[in-house]
Amino acid sequence: MQVRETAISGLIELIPRVFEDERGYFFESYNKVLFSSLGLPMDFVQDNQSFSVKGVLRGLHMQKEPFAQGKLVRVITGQVLDIAVDLRPDSPTFGQYETFLLDAKIANMAYIPEGFGHGFVALEDSVFSYKCTNVYNKASETGIIWNDPDLNIDWGINDPIVSDKDMELKTLRDVFPHVAV
Numbered sequence: 001m002q003v004r005e006t007a008i009s010g011l012i013e014l015i016p017r018v019f020e021d022e023r024g025y026f027f028e029s030y031n032k033v034l035f036s037s038l039g040l041p042m043d044f045v046q047d048n049q050s051f052s053v054k055g056v057l058r059g060l061h062m063q064k065e066p067f068a069q070g071k072l073v074r075v076i077t078g079q080v081l082d083i084a085v086d087l088r089p090d091s092p093t094f095g096q097y098e099t100f101l102l103d104a105k106i107a108n109m110a111y112i113p114e115g116f117g118h119g120f121v122a123l124e125d126s127v128f129s130y131k132c133t134n135v136y137n138k139a140s141e142t143g144i145i146w147n148d149p150d151l152n153i154d155w156g157i158n159d160p161i162v163s164d165k166d167m168e169l170k171t172l173r174d175v176f177p178h179v180a181v
Contacts, residue, residue: 001034006098008086010113012038013100018107027107029074030131040111041070044131049076052122057160059119060085060144060169067140068114070133078126079103081156085144088115089179095172097153102128117144121155143169150181 004013016027032042052058060083063069073082085097100110102120112118120128144151146162150172172181 001028001031003038008084008093008096008098009091010111011084011086011098011116012040012111014109014111016107016109029107029109030072040072041133044072044133046132046135048130048132048136050128052080052120052126052128053161054122054124054126055157055159055161057119057121057146057155057157057162057166059083059146059166060117060148061119061166062087062115062117062142063134063137063140064142065140067134067137069136070114071112071118072109072131073102073112073118073120074107074109074129075102075104076127076129077104078128079105079123080120080126080128081123082110082120083118083153083155084110084112085117085151085153086115087117087144087176089176091115094176094179095150095181097151119146121157121160123156142175144172144175145169148172 002015018027080102082100082102086093
């Protein structure tokens with residue numbers, strides 16, 4: 001498996017070796033020994049899956065302590081532009097983000113540590129899968145509006161399909177008023 005470090009501590013892309021022949025393909029999407037050697041969490045406690053039609057934008061979501069979640073994300077079918085924003089107040093990269101083009105054809109994944117806002121836009125109809133290090137807790141749910149002016153994320157599409165719930169998320173400055181943006 002190839003590992004691509006990003007400029008943001010703890011945030012990595014994993015590209016597995018895919019074995020393909022006339023019957024189909026096979027790859028490892030999780031390997032405890034490898035993940036342990038990379039310092040990644042081993043205790044995933046919840047798996048989630050969503051389907052999004054082309055143009056759907058989900059995010060930017062996160063959970064507050066004590067229910068913060070690390071996520072191992074990938075697409076099973078389709079292609080998404082995945083966004084991870086560092087929202088750890090004491091981090092030197094607070095407010096910075098990375099993008100990953102997650103593509104079912106190459107089976108790449110991203111590990112997003114606790115303390116990050118996360119979202120994606122479906123570039124084609126996509127089944128999105130994520131393993132989480134903590135369970136979902138509604139009271140701990142928070143997020144940042146997808147079109148936050150300080151983050152200025154280029155989502156790569158015009159007029160995304162965004163849920164009413166995600167349209168009500170606050171700006172980075174509203175959620176973190178005591179952190180310099």
